[in-house]
Amino acid sequence: MSERVHFLLNDRAVSSDAPAGTPLLTVVRDEFHLVGTKPGCREGDCGACTVLIGELGPRGLRYRSVVSCLTPLASVQGRHVVTVEGLNESGLSPVQRAMVEHGGQQCGFCTPGFVVSLTGFALCGARGGTAAAVEALDGNLCRCTGYAGIVRAAEEVATRVGPCPADEDPLAWAVRRGIVPARFAGVAERLAALPSPTPAAVAPTTRPIAGGTDLLVGERWHREAVRPLPAGGDGRPSVAREGDELVLAAHCTGTDLWHAPELRAVLPRLPEYLKLVASTQIRNMGSVAGNLVNASPIGDYTILLLALGARVCLVDGANAARELPLDAFYRGYKQLDLAPDERITAVRFPAPPTTSRFHFEKVSKRTHLDIASVNTAALVDVADGRITSARVSAGGVAPVPLLLRDTSAWLSGRPFTEATFAAAGDVVQAEVTPIADVRGSVRYKRLLLRNLLLAHFFELSAARGGHA
């Protein structure tokens, strides 16, 4: 029944006939008995199950860290899956040695995940200093060390093991430095030689997924025959500029957003915002389109794109295409204007003119890798001290991710002042209907939204118009 998935697991070419949606963690531990990869939460929040996925791309073989608990088996077809065991040689690698020397581990349960994530950072060239190394560990939890020893180890890797020289290929460098075993040098060829997936008769009803990071939450045995988007999607770039529009392909991930120069040109602070969205591992996996379809009232990408005036491009089973504004996509709590046979092919939004100012705010109990209590984005044009147009969105304050139409309209034409945004904090209250939940009381969410509008003002005025 199932399609057999072929991949390279550490130094072995293997295949599995587990259902396509089975979490990679379950396959690695239960089928291949590699128990160094630990189940900590099965919802992508602890990173104990982190593995590396290597894939061949235009720039050769590249690795990224993922949480194996949320990785559907089928998505590793033709790829190199590296568990902590795959990093072991007779001695310790520089990453392993740094963790030992600096007391980066105590009980040892989260440790393999940290070692793999930090190795992933090193495999990308160990560039960006200690801060970048620490960011690469933003999806790993440790309950013993308080992270002090781990940060010391990260510093060691970033500043004394790395960085990789600018003119050297990071993978070749990592092999040369013993960060990964020498056999990694031959992986590209071995991947190319892997059998193609057994052509399976995929039922038309099989759910296409791009990422799956919400689908697999809490599921040790997800037995659904999902159909992950193929690597590289339909061949289109994940982010492209087409005339005055920016186009995100269905397979575009948070990491793709982060690195896209097309986006950096119009949204210079985007990486700063993306740091508040999920973790390194999840950004490496989860897609923007998946975030939209998931329809969470608090989806971060959704809130960003609502303010940017995005439209979703859909195609149905008969290849008929249509487009609709993102805010019209949401009809009610987890209710979409989406037919069962329709799927997102792309998300488009007008490139904000250089005269516009854009900002994103998010407050959650923990600043990183948490779900917002309230998030909001604002795209504002200012001329001669007046707001000429405003487009403000907010999450966590309604059953759907909300475009604040009334507040946006109210802002337009008014002076670009603190007083205006303070008053907008009153106007917005009529437009939102937050509920009390584990992320906050109604009173809190209303107060927070009010204050975040003011925060927009301070941040937007600091931006002083223009992105350069």
Next chain:
Amino acid sequence: MKQIDAAAHVRGESVFVDDVPDVRGTLHVAVLDSVEAHARIVRLDTSRAAAAPGVVAVLTAADVPGENQVGGILPDEPLLAEDEVDFCGQPVALVVAETAEAAHAARALVEVEYEPLEVVTEPREAARRGLLIQPPRHLEAGDVDAAWRACAHVVEGRCRSGGQEHLYLETQCAYALPEEDGRLRVLSSTQGPTAVQRGLARVLGIDMHRIEVDVRRLGGGFGGKEDQATTWAALAALACVRTGRPARLTLDRHDDLRMTGRRHPYEVDFRIGLDAELKVLAFEATYYQDAGAAADLSPAVLERTMLHVTGAYRVPNVRVTLYSCRTNLPPNTAFRGFGGPQGLFAMEAALAEAARHVGVETLELQRRNLLREGDAFPFGQLAEGCNARPSLEALDAWCDLARMREEVRAFNAAHRFHKRGMAVMPICFGISFTKRTLNQAGALVHVYSDGSVAVSTGAVEMGQGVTTKLQQIAARGLGVAPARVRVESANTLRVANTSPTAASSAADLNGMALARACAELRGRLLACAAQQLGAAPGEVDLVDDRVVRNGEGAGLDWPQLVARAYLQRVDLSARAHYATPGLDYDTETQRGRPFAYHVYGAAVLVVKLDCLRGTYVVEQVLAMHDFGESLNPHIDLGQAEGGIVQGLGWMTMEEVVYDPAGRLRSNSLSTYKVPDIHSMPARLEVRFLEGASSDRAIYRSKAIGEPPLLYGIGAYFALRDAVLAFDPEARFPIDAPMTPEKALLALHDRGARA
């Protein structure tokens, strides 16, 4: 010296219970728990589940061969619910199947019909209704009523500290293996191997000698596996005994969060009185501990709170009453600090309120009231080797607290929406189990004829490095290189009647026993060496793997000596026992000496609060800590750093939320947040205080597990300081954790203010 497991940890080669390969015929267990917080079970039908594919058995309370009871201190906690459930998450039935997947799938087929009963989730409400775990505890010292009259300032207040999920990364798990003659071998992720052994004997109705419990290591414990590991081992054992096949039980995270208890929330009403010189004359308080639905360790936790009500301060007149309140929530249990942190939190709250009332900095009150050598605690024990003041003085000399305060003021004057806050947190923590019996340990040492050494104690390795310390103690005790010593798992067949690895005391108790056993062996071997060398017994010694005579090498190394001793039929094994001397606390009079010694220290914490968003960062934690003469500074530093960050989590983001029906809402890692790598303070520094230690600490290296967590309490008061810098008139409840929500409401919401 680094942790001996470290290399295996970073290679992913360390074996945890769930990593142990299945032996042939292994079955898997899934637990069905109550969905009601308080209800009668009207109907329990397991037939559909039993008929599901792969299911071998579905077990309920009726299948328990012995006593259906796991309550340790009080027999009030059935292993499996009988006719009533008392909390959401209470185990009701077990599904035992060929695969874990089949067991989990069939769990949904067990049919339970409940008739709901009234649910109580608030400890004060429980106390009002007389729903108490035990009669209230009282402690009184001096004459409180007379003292109020001498006070220049009397301040009343109320505070609350919340629960805390252990979030050990390795969830609760056990693997039970049948052996011949009705014996059972159990691999358990427990801090208390003997507790599991005793619990299983009771549940299965067999003698303890038929049950072997083996513990290699834990993927974190923090108290959560002191008492509460027993349930899961007992359920695995029940499945094993009922099917005759090996049975494995590993809770998934959501089950673990829902079914197990946490740190006890406390609500405290206090009244504090100061004289004109700002000396605390009197402290009176009532504590409401939320015990949850069963006693578990709550009475012991409450007792430790009672013995820590005055924190690091001298308070001559004290009267406290403590209620352990029975609510319909999962039974709360041990968590690093074990009631001590809740006691210190309330004392700091009282001082902070008093300081605000008087119009001085809290630090001023702290300075004036810190314990001095020879001061009496309210239960009569005197402060000996008291490092309370030396800690604060050393901290001040290092950090210049006045300068730090000036810098905070200057920053606050220059910033409209960002305010810094600062707090000093002096700590004082008593070392010993308050239950005297538990202050004992045994050790077994084998020297093999090749000179290699195997050590067994009751100490459980859970990341705190006790295995490494035991290796060091044995090497030091025998005079050999650490590499000759292997520290074995904690196993009830090798060391019996062990105390749990808890109360920060595993290294002290087990280390003392081990040092004794090693001294015994060393004596035997030196006698053998003296005879061999024709020397007087006092002339020879063992140093670095060789025999020395009057300080010179005697041409006899350790393996040669051991081989010779074996040939001469010298006993090369020794066991020893240690019981902490001098403990005489009387629970009737509430007087005496419950603690072998105290650990002290002082930390300063600085936070930066974003007053527009309610978010904040803990920027600095600088701690001057009383390690004694640290046996392993590398490990002890890691314990201090980890404890501090765990304490910060308790005070900031870690919020346990139940709904009024008693269902856990913070039931996943997406809704219960613990510190991540970005939460670590940019500056986290711990220094070693030069000061008095105690002979009751192993090699004068003081207990380290719990005390540093207490520094985290300062984060709450630093945040409070920052809120008051934004609005000096702000009125808000003292209610930890200070989540961004509570901070924002304190900063801006007039309606939310008391």
